[in-house]
Amino acid sequence: MPVNFPPIDPSELHPVSGVRWGVTEAGVRKAQRKDLSVMLLDDGASVAGVFTRNRFCAAPVQICREHLHNGQVIRALVINTGNANAGTGAQGLAHARQTCEALAALLHCQPQQVLPFSTGVIMEPLPVQRIVAGLPAALADAADSNWYRAAQGIMTTDTVPKAASARIQVGGKTVNITGISKGAGMIRPNMATMLGFLATDAAIDPALMQDLARELADGSFNRITIDGDTSTNDSFVLVATHQAGHAPVTAWTSSEAQTLKAALMQVARQLAHAIVRDGEGATKFLTIQVDGGASAAECRQVAYAIAHSPLVKTAMFASDPNLGRILAAVGYAGIEDLDQGLIELHLDDVHVATRGGRHPAYREEDGQRVMKQAEITVRIGLGRGPCSDTVWTCDLSHEYVSINADYRS
Incomplete structure (x- = not known):
């Protein structure tokens, strides 16, 4: 549904x-x-x-x-x-x-x-x-x-x-x-x-x-x-x-x-x-917000890298706080001069990573609490400039595979 x-x-x-x-x-x-x-x-x-x-x-x-x-x-x-x-x-x-x-x-x-x-x-x-x-x-x-x-x-x-x-x-x-x-x-x-x-x-x-x-x-x-x-x-x-x-x-x-x-x-x-809310097999609505970019275009570039990642999307489906997948997507988004020491990551109100590493106060159970919600905001700070942009996506579930495997039948 x-x-x-x-x-x-x-x-x-x-x-x-x-x-x-x-x-x-x-x-x-x-x-x-x-x-x-x-x-x-x-x-x-x-x-x-x-x-x-x-x-x-x-x-x-x-x-x-x-x-x-x-x-x-x-x-x-x-x-x-x-x-x-x-x-x-x-x-x-x-x-x-x-x-x-x-x-x-x-x-x-x-x-x-x-x-x-x-x-x-x-x-x-x-x-x-x-x-x-x-x-x-x-x-x-x-x-x-x-x-x-x-x-x-x-x-x-x-x-x-x-x-x-x-x-x-x-x-x-x-x-x-x-x-x-x-x-x-x-x-x-x-x-x-x-x-x-x-x-x-x-x-x-x-x-x-x-x-x-x-x-x-x-x-x-x-x-x-x-x-x-x-x-x-x-x-x-x-x-x-x-x-x-x-x-x-x-x-x-x-x-x-x-x-x-x-x-x-x-x-x-x-x-x-x-x-997005009716995405095939979707169980979660995800907002990917990227702040602190040198341009809106590079913010979108990072947001889409996260939103398209099968590993991120399947982790969201399972409520598995394997959040290094998000940081990895930021890293391979294609910004050549990205400084990983400036990266911040939030899941809703939970501060997961700061200055490119795990936040000292972050607890995995806090991340899992957010990931069990039907609506989740992933917020990335790039520390590069004043620009922001947002993309909306959903998780990737078993049902997605079933729907698309049977589409012509």
Whole structure:
């Protein structure tokens, strides 16, 4: 079960004016499973996206990049689970285009105004006819209250739907922000086998959207890792429908604009944290905080070395205070002029190591007490400068191996 992730109340997910979701069962891979979703956008919505950095990226990622680059107004997104349409060559690209063409015909728009997304098994042909056949039912289901159904509809190995929402005031008008995400394995920075869709009815200058999408991704989805694998299909999409009724945000200089950006980041982080909390086989949610770096980049470098270490992650699962594994990860993170005599290590409130060695007051039972918790903060001090950064991850359990060994069955 997810780590400290309470069930979502669908009534607490605020509708976003100008956005409707429709969900159906198309039988993409398994029967009686919600596996086809459409996100419908009113004309005039602004859309930006951030995608995987894996060079072996899936066909839908390639088509999404192409359609967004063309600059047309996006009217719909179509998402299937059960099949990633990755490693499928020219046929996969043709199938992704066929999906866009079929939905565009039903919506009376251009195929370039549709963005396709897929997640699931790699190197199997997309059952495009099933998807096309399911589109009318997905459209018939479309409603602005379907955010929770959409969160269910994009799941693969997830054990729970993931959604979050916020409501703020901008220019005296109520602004809603709601998003969903999916992902549980093959998760690491530079996105993951994850999909994230975040929408707001705020009016945001389209010229700001791409940089905003990148900033939100960098502060949330690009700060999580489960197993160190970067997927072929990662996608994060930001939508602003401009329907809240306030004056457009054209810069981030005002306090209200900063409040809006902070609320968007809060929801994005909730969605990212939910992925880690529901990591395949996860029993613990880990915050890796690195302080005292010469740059934020080197802090992230150290944090990821710890977060990706199978030895650290398995020790966390077992509540085994074999904490030299953390120090070893700091050492091999790749900072050539690191002074180990300056390294500090804390587990929550327990001071484990100081000046590169065991703290005189540290007792193993104190470390084990912290490691038995469901949520743990690992804090490293590098003693090199004023910078900090944080990564979120989980432990590595027997169940992770079982899930991934049986994924195709």
